[in-house]
Amino acid sequence: MEAPTHGTVHLSDWQKSYFAIASGTCTPGQKADEYRAKILRIQYAWANSEISQVCAANLFKKYAEKYSAIIDSDNIETGLNNYAENILTLAKCQQNDSDKWQSALTTENVFGLKCVQERMQASKKVQSSQMAPADALVLADKGVSASAAPCLPGLSAFSSTGENEHCAGSSKCAGRGPHLLEHPLSSKSLQSNVPPVTKASDILPVSSASLSEQIHAGFQAAPLFGHKEMTNGASLKIPGNCSDGQNLSLPNQSAVQAWSGKRKAFYGLTDKGSTATSSLAPCQASNTTEANSFSGSRNGSEESGVPGFRTAKEQLWVDQQKKPQSLQQRAPVSYGGVKKSLGAGRSRGPFSKFVPPVPKQDGNENGGVQCKPHARGPTEPLLPVDERLKSIEPKMVELIMHEIMDHGPPVNWDDIAGVEFAKATIKEIVVWPMLRPDIFTGLRGPPKGILLFGPPGTGKTLIGKCIACQSGATFFSISASSLTSKWVGEGEKMVRALFAVARCQQPAVIFIDEIDSLLSQRGDGEHESSRRIKTEFLVQLDGATTSSEDRILVVGATNRPQEIDEAARRRLVKRLYIPLPEASARKQIVSRLMSKEHNCLSEEEIELIVKQSDGFSGADMTQLCREASLGPIRSLQSMDITTIMPEQVRPIAFVDFESAFGTVRPSVSSKDLELYETWNRTFGCGR
Numbered sequence: 001m002e003a004p005t006h007g008t009v010h011l012s013d014w015q016k017s018y019f020a021i022a023s024g025t026c027t028p029g030q031k032a033d034e035y036r037a038k039i040l041r042i043q044y045a046w047a048n049s050e051i052s053q054v055c056a057a058n059l060f061k062k063y064a065e066k067y068s069a070i071i072d073s074d075n076i077e078t079g080l081n082n083y084a085e086n087i088l089t090l091a092k093c094q095q096n097d098s099d100k101w102q103s104a105l106t107t108e109n110v111f112g113l114k115c116v117q118e119r120m121q122a123s124k125k126v127q128s129s130q131m132a133p134a135d136a137l138v139l140a141d142k143g144v145s146a147s148a149a150p151c152l153p154g155l156s157a158f159s160s161t162g163e164n165e166h167c168a169g170s171s172k173c174a175g176r177g178p179h180l181l182e183h184p185l186s187s188k189s190l191q192s193n194v195p196p197v198t199k200a201s202d203i204l205p206v207s208s209a210s211l212s213e214q215i216h217a218g219f220q221a222a223p224l225f226g227h228k229e230m231t232n233g234a235s236l237k238i239p240g241n242c243s244d245g246q247n248l249s250l251p252n253q254s255a256v257q258a259w260s261g262k263r264k265a266f267y268g269l270t271d272k273g274s275t276a277t278s279s280l281a282p283c284q285a286s287n288t289t290e291a292n293s294f295s296g297s298r299n300g301s302e303e304s305g306v307p308g309f310r311t312a313k314e315q316l317w318v319d320q321q322k323k324p325q326s327l328q329q330r331a332p333v334s335y336g337g338v339k340k341s342l343g344a345g346r347s348r349g350p351f352s353k354f355v356p357p358v359p360k361q362d363g364n365e366n367g368g369v370q371c372k373p374h375a376r377g378p379t380e381p382l383l384p385v386d387e388r389l390k391s392i393e394p395k396m397v398e399l400i401m402h403e404i405m406d407h408g409p410p411v412n413w414d415d416i417a418g419v420e421f422a423k424a425t426i427k428e429i430v431v432w433p434m435l436r437p438d439i440f441t442g443l444r445g446p447p448k449g450i451l452l453f454g455p456p457g458t459g460k461t462l463i464g465k466c467i468a469c470q471s472g473a474t475f476f477s478i479s480a481s482s483l484t485s486k487w488v489g490e491g492e493k494m495v496r497a498l499f500a501v502a503r504c505q506q507p508a509v510i511f512i513d514e515i516d517s518l519l520s521q522r523g524d525g526e527h528e529s530s531r532r533i534k535t536e537f538l539v540q541l542d543g544a545t546t547s548s549e550d551r552i553l554v555v556g557a558t559n560r561p562q563e564i565d566e567a568a569r570r571r572l573v574k575r576l577y578i579p580l581p582e583a584s585a586r587k588q589i590v591s592r593l594m595s596k597e598h599n600c601l602s603e604e605e606i607e608l609i610v611k612q613s614d615g616f617s618g619a620d621m622t623q624l625c626r627e628a629s630l631g632p633i634r635s636l637q638s639m640d641i642t643t644i645m646p647e648q649v650r651p652i653a654f655v656d657f658e659s660a661f662g663t664v665r666p667s668v669s670s671k672d673l674e675l676y677e678t679w680n681r682t683f684g685c686g687r
């Protein structure tokens with residue numbers, strides 16, 4: 001991008017800052033400032049039509065991610081991780097690497113301020129114990145004076161967490177200063193004293209102006225994402241409760257809120273359902289419920305190094321917990337704050353109905369480049385606007401939505417009997433990285449493809465689905481043979497469309513059953529269309545056309561691993577053998593299935609069933625139980641099936657299993673098993 005020539009931005013500045021950042025010599029604060037400045041420059045360039053919106057959005061994403069990564073990083077050397085610390089820094093004007101963020105407020109002068117003095121006096125008089133004793137004690141422990149803190153009762157719990165955004169810019173910071181501990185009104189008095197609300201103008205006017213200015217400057221990046229209210233001066237206006245005079249609207253609080261809002265804005269810009277206004281409204285979190293839950297959930301947590309303090313990621317986690325159960329299930333904890341705000345921003349999971357990407361309906365949501373949930377009527381046309389879906393035929397998206405995307409019930413690890421090694425490996429290499437992309441980076445990053453191989457009916461599909469459920473990913477399940485047969489001539493397009501939709505719905509798991517038929521070794525007789533599908537698949541799998549940050553996992557399953565060619569094998573880096581269930585797993589399957597039925601099986605009888613079913617697959621065991629469950633019905637021979645009462649059906653007994661063994665046989669031959677074992681020894685990643 002060409003450097004804008006207007007204003008104070010010059011090419012040399014641009015280059016200088018680039019080299020400063022690249023040199024690795026600048027502090028995290030300087031880097032953050034630089035990235036923020038870059039974001040502004042991008043915005044100027046865009047506003048002046050020097051770059052396209054797409055280009056601006058891409059650049060913005062890039063730098064916003066870098067910026068967020070710094071302010072979110074828990075690493076002391078590379079990040080400005082500590083939210084409270086930064087607020088404190090702002091107010092104290094110490095340890096601040098950026099002179100842009102200077103504040104006139106210091107620990108030394110804060111007590112000299114008239115308003116603070118007044119509040120101290122007032123708090124002396126007020127004996128009402130609006131603050132919860134526990135909170136007060138926590139504050140006291142920290143040496144923070146509530147009497148000096150301009151907190152409302154509703155904010156008391158917040159204070160106790162150490163992240164009272166409202167107070168952080170003023171007395172909390174001061175409270176941490178050396179003088180406060182010796183102050184007559186310090187920890188003892190705060191235990192019962194909560195000061196009355198003070199007019200905004202009374203409180204610490206000194207620090208407000210400069211901070212507000214800086215923050216306004218920082219906010220100007222917002223329009224790129226369509227949050228107009230952030231630039232028109234309303235960005236620092238606190239909506240709802242906060243502005244009605246009941247709560248504080250201290251100038252310096254505003255600054256701190258704005259600082260927090262500014263940070264949140266970076267999370268909230270593209271976050272589903274998170275408008276700029278809400279992200280700039282810490283006061284909403286100051287209602288008692290929020291404050292209490294905040295306090296409660298973090299008590300004793302030392303994760304961030306500040307007891308009771310929550311980072312933005314943790315806040316996200318708490319927010320997730322507050323969502324209805326169904327939502328939680330669909331979108332489990334995502335710690336990838338940066339990714340969340342700037343990535344696909346999906347809010348649905350594997351079991352909800354597919355929500356096609358549609359154009360944004362108003363400028364304030366998502367900035368128009370992301371997918372957005374939308375309740376679409378049956379006749380309403382599908383309008384893919386996501387860049388990644390522009391070249392995809394809508395009918396393909398429809399097909400994927402109806403036939404490939406899985407809407408079934410969730411699967412837990414406990415639902416899969418046995419295969420402990422495979423489950424443990426998958427959790428480690430796939431599920432955790434999908435849940436914590438921030439930790440599993442570089443070499444720890446998840447593979448793009450894994451292969452589950454083994455006899456039929458051993459739970460490979462279950463595992464694929466479980467991966468999706470447990471990692472909060474959207475589950476796409478397709479049989480490779482249907483690519484070549486069902487969508488004749490369209491298979492290649494379907495592969496492309498599938499990956500494109502998955503990219504919009506990431507994190508996503510694409511489960512491909514019978515993957516051998518897609519990736520079989522090339523032969524002379526290979527059909528041209530099959531070859532094209534295979535090529536397209538390998539291209540997609542390689543991520544050649546995708547960003548390396550895409551969180552899409554391909555899980556291939558096969559009963560014929562030996563047919564997979566070398567190139568494909570290499571790409572499916574983790575090849576896990578899913579063997580026949582051992583005795584303990586078979587017992588688990590029978591016990592689990594029987595526990596849902598009326599039965600009279602004793603422990604010994606179950607053991608006998610397990611013994612007798614040696615060599616059965618999971619699917620065989622299920623079939624055996626089904627067959628046995630029909631026994632009681634068959635024994636009602638003489639009765640009219642249309643008239644019998646449910647209670648007339650006797651419980652399932654061992655005798656039913658005995659007769660079931662007469663018709664249900666193991667589906668896997670020992671010869672096949674040998675083949676799997678051999679292939680596992682050669683190419684498998686198991687033990």
Ligand SMILES: Nc1ncnc2c1ncn2[C@@H]1O[C@H](COP(=O)(O)OP(=O)(O)OP(=O)(O)O)[C@@H](O)[C@H]1O
Pocket residue numbers: 415416417418419455456457458459460461462463513557558559581585589617618619620622
């Ligand atoms: N390990 C297992 N634990 C519990 N149930 C199992 C297990 N393995 C198989 N089943 C039962 O068998 C059914 C079929 O399993 P699944 O489809 O996952 O096997 P698969 O290995 O994918 O088979 P295929 O190779 O034929 O596609 C499951 O719905 C489940 O009822």
